[in-house]
Amino acid sequence: MTEVTFRLWRGDKSGGEFKDYQTDVTEGMVVLDAIHQVQAESAGDLAVRWNCKAGKCGSCSAEINGNPRLMCMTRCSDIPLDEPVTVQPMKAFPVIRDLVSDVSWNYEVKQRIKPFKPRKPDNADGTWTVHQEDIDRVQEFRKCIECFLCQDVCHVLREHSKHDEFIGPRYFVYTAALEMHPLDTEDRLPEVKEAYGVGYCNITKCCTVVCPEHITITDNAIIPIKERVVDRFYDPLKRLFRKLFAKS
Amino acid sequence: MVEFKTHEHDVLVIGAGGAGLRAAIEASAQGVTVGLVCKSLLGKAHTVMAEGGMAASLANVDSRDNWQVHFADTMRGGQYVNHWRMAQLHAQEAPVCVNELESWGAVFDRTKDGRILQRNFGGHRYPRLAHVGDRTGLEMIRTLQDHGVHQGIDVHHECTIIRLFKDGERTVAALGYDREKGRFRLFRAGAIVIATGGIGRAFQVTSNSWEYTGDGHTLAYDSGAELIDMEYVQFHPTGMVWPPSVRGILVTEGVRGEGGVLRNSEGKRFMFDDIPDNYKAQTASDPEEGWRYTQGDKDARRPPELLTRDHVARCIMNEVKAGRGSPHGGVYLDIAWIKEKLKDAEQRIKKKLPSMYHQFKELAGIDITKEAMEVGPTTHYVMGGIRVDPDTQQSSVPGLFAAGECAAGLHGANRLGGNSLSDLLVFGKRAGEYAAKFAKENSGGKVADAEIQDAITEALSSLERQETGGENPYEIQFALQKDMQALVGIVRKQDEMDNAIDIVDGYRKRAQKVAVHGSREYNPGWHTAMDLHNLLTVSEAIARSAGSRPESRGGHFREDFPDKDEKFGKLTTVVNKGSDGSMQLRHDPVAQWPDELQTIIDENQK
Incomplete structure (x- = not known):
C-alpha cells in the first residue's frame, strides 16, 4: 500500500485548476479505482463518467499524465507513483465538469452518416449467406467501444479544431465498417471526400496507438477509404469516362 | 417553486439498453412519438457487457433444435416457476428477432456454409447462441443504437427518472433530472415502458455497472405495481476474484462453451462429482465425451461445467469452503489446457474469446492461453422484477409496461445464459408494440403541480x-x-x-x-x-x-x-x-401451462 497524490482537474467550462488529493493505492488498482476512492473519501462531488469498469463501454476516457486512456484499464502499477498522477478531461471536446467531457458532437456526426442499407435477402427465409472471411475486417471495426480517445488524440480535431469539416478517426472506422459490410448497398464515398474531410488525415497513426481495442484504424480503415476516394475521383481514365458520359 | 422543463411523447421509454432500444424502435415503427431516456450516454448501457451470445433455435449448427426444445430447456433451467407463456413466446420469437438484427447490420460469426454460427452454453441442449466472439452485447447495442437514431426517436442522454405519476389508475408522466446541470424534466406520455435493467449494485461483488440500482423496480413498486420472484438472484459462477479492484467482473460462460474446465487446488475437475438427477441423462460421463461435445460432436453430451449457473456457482462455493480453493478464494478456470488437443489453441482462444484474453492480460497480468484463471461467483442478474402480462408486457398499473431484466417471469428461478439478450429483443419489441397501442387509445393525463414539487x-x-x-x-x-x-x-x-x-x-x-x-x-x-x-x-x-x-x-x-x-x-x-407504505408479501399460484406444453416438457426430459 502506497499513498499517492492524484492531481485532478476540477472546474467547468468557465475555468478550473488542478487540485491534489492523496489516497492509498493497493495491489491491482486501476486509476478509476483511485478516483472513486477520492470521491468517497474527500471529494464527494468529483465528476467522473464511467459505467462498466471493464473496458467494454468506453465511458471513462480521460488524459492520464497527458496520455489519452481509459481510466478503468490503466493499472496504477504501470504509471510512476512517486510523483503526482495528473488526470484531466479529454482536450478535443468541451468540458462539462471536472473529468467529464461533452462528447455530444460525436453523436451528431454519426447521425449524418448514411445508415446501413442491405441488399435483398439471399434466401427464401429472409436470411443472407455470408462467409466468415468476408466479415473479418468489418468485425475488427465493430469492436469499437466509442470511447472517442482516437478523436481526442487526432491533431485535426485536437490542435486544429476542424470539427465542422472532419469526422475524425472513429467515424472513418464507422464508415469503413459500413462500406466494407458485404450486405451494404449504400454509397458514401462522395461524402467521405467532401463533408467528412478524409483529406485532412495525414496518417500519423496517433489514433491507432491510443485505441484500447487495438483496432488498426489508420492502416485498415482510413487508408483503404482514402484509396477508394482516389480510385473514384482522381483516376484519370475514370474522370475522362465520367466527363464523356455524364448525364446532361 | 423549482422550475422544470416539460417534454411530451406518446411513448416514453426509460432505459436505453437492449430492451429499451428495441421497445423504442418498435413503438416508433407503430407511428407514435417516442422519447428514450438513458441514465448514461446512448450505447453505454449494461447490455454492452453481455458476452456469450443470444439464444435462439435457428438450428444452423444442429438441425434437431427447434422452439419446443428451447422452451423445455428454459423451463427446466427455471425450475418450473417460470411464466410458461413468456417462455413459449420467447422460444418462438427469438429466431426472428436475431435475423432482424442481422438485417439492421449486425455482423455475427458465421458457420462454414455462411449462416449465423451458434455456440454451446449452459443448460441449452444444442448449440444455440448466436454470437460475435465474446462481445455479443456490444454488437447488439450498437446495431440497435445505429438503427434507432434514424427512426426519429428523441434521445435524452444522461437523464435519470426519479418518480412516476398517475392520473387515477393510469401512469401518465415521469419526473427526472439531467446529470449535466441537474435540471428537472417532466415527461408526459400516453404510455411508459420501464427497461432499466437490474439490481446488482445492492451487492458487494457484482458484474453490474453503477447504473444497476433497481431504479425501474422501485419506480414501478412505488407506483403500485407488483414485483414477483425477487428471491431469485443469479450469482454467475465465474467472476474475476483477483486483484481486489476487479473482483466480480464477468468471465463469460463462453470460456466453458469453448472447452474450458473448472479445477480445484488439487487439480481435480470437481464438477463431475455432483450432477443433479434431472440433468444426468444430458451430461457427459467422462472428460473425453465433454470435450467432444464442445467441439461439435452431436453424439456427445455436454460437460458438467455447462450445467446451470446456480448449480455451478454452488459447486464452486463448496470447493472453496472445503479448503480446496485457489489462493484468492476462487477456483481455477482453465482454457489453456486445450493446447493438448489442438495445434492452433492459442489462436483459437484469441479469436473466440478476445475480450477475455484482453481483460486478464491487462487487469490481472495473466495470459489465459498459457495459465488458468482464478474465478468465483459474482452477482449477475435478477430473475425477479416487475410482474407483467406475458403477451403485452403491461404491469399491474395501466399504461406502465416493463421489458428486459427489470421485468419478471421468463426465467423462473434461474436464467439460462444467452436467454437474456433474446429476452431483450422479444419482449422489448412486444412492450414497444403494446405501449404504442395503449398510447394511441389514451393520452392527456393530468399531474398535480403539488405532486411534482413534492x-x-x-x-x-x-x-x-x-x-x-x-x-x-x-x-x-x-x-x-x-x-x-x-x-x-x-x-x-x-x-x-x-x-x-x-x-x-x-x-x-x-x-x-x-x-x-x-x-x-x-x-x-x-x-x-x-x-x-x-x-x-x-x-x-x-x-x-x-x-x-x-x-x-x-x-x-x-x-x-x-x-x-x-x-x-x-x-x-x-x-x-x-x-400504509409498508411492503406487503403474499404467495400466488404459479400459472399452470396447457397440456400440449406439458407434452413438450415430458418429451424433452429424455
Whole structure:
C-alpha cells in the first residue's frame, strides 16, 4: 500500500485548476479505482463518467499524465507513483465538469452518416449467406467501444479544431465498417471526400496507438477509404469516362 | 417553486439498453412519438457487457433444435416457476428477432456454409447462441443504437427518472433530472415502458455497472405495481476474484462453451462429482465425451461445467469452503489446457474469446492461453422484477409496461445464459408494440403541480443539508452492499435474512439524513444519494421474498432448507406497496401451462 497524490482537474467550462488529493493505492488498482476512492473519501462531488469498469463501454476516457486512456484499464502499477498522477478531461471536446467531457458532437456526426442499407435477402427465409472471411475486417471495426480517445488524440480535431469539416478517426472506422459490410448497398464515398474531410488525415497513426481495442484504424480503415476516394475521383481514365458520359 | 422543463411523447421509454432500444424502435415503427431516456450516454448501457451470445433455435449448427426444445430447456433451467407463456413466446420469437438484427447490420460469426454460427452454453441442449466472439452485447447495442437514431426517436442522454405519476389508475408522466446541470424534466406520455435493467449494485461483488440500482423496480413498486420472484438472484459462477479492484467482473460462460474446465487446488475437475438427477441423462460421463461435445460432436453430451449457473456457482462455493480453493478464494478456470488437443489453441482462444484474453492480460497480468484463471461467483442478474402480462408486457398499473431484466417471469428461478439478450429483443419489441397501442387509445393525463414539487423537494433534500451536515451517501451504499452480500447472498439462512430486513430499515433511516456537498451540476454524490432509495427498496424486497421461501430452488439457496419443496414450487412470491407504505408479501399460484406444453416438457426430459 502506497499513498499517492492524484492531481485532478476540477472546474467547468468557465475555468478550473488542478487540485491534489492523496489516497492509498493497493495491489491491482486501476486509476478509476483511485478516483472513486477520492470521491468517497474527500471529494464527494468529483465528476467522473464511467459505467462498466471493464473496458467494454468506453465511458471513462480521460488524459492520464497527458496520455489519452481509459481510466478503468490503466493499472496504477504501470504509471510512476512517486510523483503526482495528473488526470484531466479529454482536450478535443468541451468540458462539462471536472473529468467529464461533452462528447455530444460525436453523436451528431454519426447521425449524418448514411445508415446501413442491405441488399435483398439471399434466401427464401429472409436470411443472407455470408462467409466468415468476408466479415473479418468489418468485425475488427465493430469492436469499437466509442470511447472517442482516437478523436481526442487526432491533431485535426485536437490542435486544429476542424470539427465542422472532419469526422475524425472513429467515424472513418464507422464508415469503413459500413462500406466494407458485404450486405451494404449504400454509397458514401462522395461524402467521405467532401463533408467528412478524409483529406485532412495525414496518417500519423496517433489514433491507432491510443485505441484500447487495438483496432488498426489508420492502416485498415482510413487508408483503404482514402484509396477508394482516389480510385473514384482522381483516376484519370475514370474522370475522362465520367466527363464523356455524364448525364446532361 | 423549482422550475422544470416539460417534454411530451406518446411513448416514453426509460432505459436505453437492449430492451429499451428495441421497445423504442418498435413503438416508433407503430407511428407514435417516442422519447428514450438513458441514465448514461446512448450505447453505454449494461447490455454492452453481455458476452456469450443470444439464444435462439435457428438450428444452423444442429438441425434437431427447434422452439419446443428451447422452451423445455428454459423451463427446466427455471425450475418450473417460470411464466410458461413468456417462455413459449420467447422460444418462438427469438429466431426472428436475431435475423432482424442481422438485417439492421449486425455482423455475427458465421458457420462454414455462411449462416449465423451458434455456440454451446449452459443448460441449452444444442448449440444455440448466436454470437460475435465474446462481445455479443456490444454488437447488439450498437446495431440497435445505429438503427434507432434514424427512426426519429428523441434521445435524452444522461437523464435519470426519479418518480412516476398517475392520473387515477393510469401512469401518465415521469419526473427526472439531467446529470449535466441537474435540471428537472417532466415527461408526459400516453404510455411508459420501464427497461432499466437490474439490481446488482445492492451487492458487494457484482458484474453490474453503477447504473444497476433497481431504479425501474422501485419506480414501478412505488407506483403500485407488483414485483414477483425477487428471491431469485443469479450469482454467475465465474467472476474475476483477483486483484481486489476487479473482483466480480464477468468471465463469460463462453470460456466453458469453448472447452474450458473448472479445477480445484488439487487439480481435480470437481464438477463431475455432483450432477443433479434431472440433468444426468444430458451430461457427459467422462472428460473425453465433454470435450467432444464442445467441439461439435452431436453424439456427445455436454460437460458438467455447462450445467446451470446456480448449480455451478454452488459447486464452486463448496470447493472453496472445503479448503480446496485457489489462493484468492476462487477456483481455477482453465482454457489453456486445450493446447493438448489442438495445434492452433492459442489462436483459437484469441479469436473466440478476445475480450477475455484482453481483460486478464491487462487487469490481472495473466495470459489465459498459457495459465488458468482464478474465478468465483459474482452477482449477475435478477430473475425477479416487475410482474407483467406475458403477451403485452403491461404491469399491474395501466399504461406502465416493463421489458428486459427489470421485468419478471421468463426465467423462473434461474436464467439460462444467452436467454437474456433474446429476452431483450422479444419482449422489448412486444412492450414497444403494446405501449404504442395503449398510447394511441389514451393520452392527456393530468399531474398535480403539488405532486411534482413534492418529488423535487425530496430530491433536493440531501443538497439542502450540506450546511448542517449529515450522513455520507457513499458510506451507506457500501455498508448496505456488504450486508446484503453477507446476509442475503449466495447461501441464505432464516435468521440472517430476518436480520437483513432490520438492517435495511436502519439504513433507510440513515438515508433520510444524507447530506451532499456541491451543486446540482454533474454531482455523483447527489446521484448516489438519490439511488439509495432504490437500492434499499430492492434489498428489502429480496430479503423479504427470500425469507418467505423455506426451500432451495434455482438462484435461491438455503442452508437451512437445502432441498426443493414441491409445495413452494407451485407458488410465486409477490410484493407490493401497501396503503400504509409498508411492503406487503403474499404467495400466488404459479400459472399452470396447457397440456400440449406439458407434452413438450415430458418429451424433452429424455
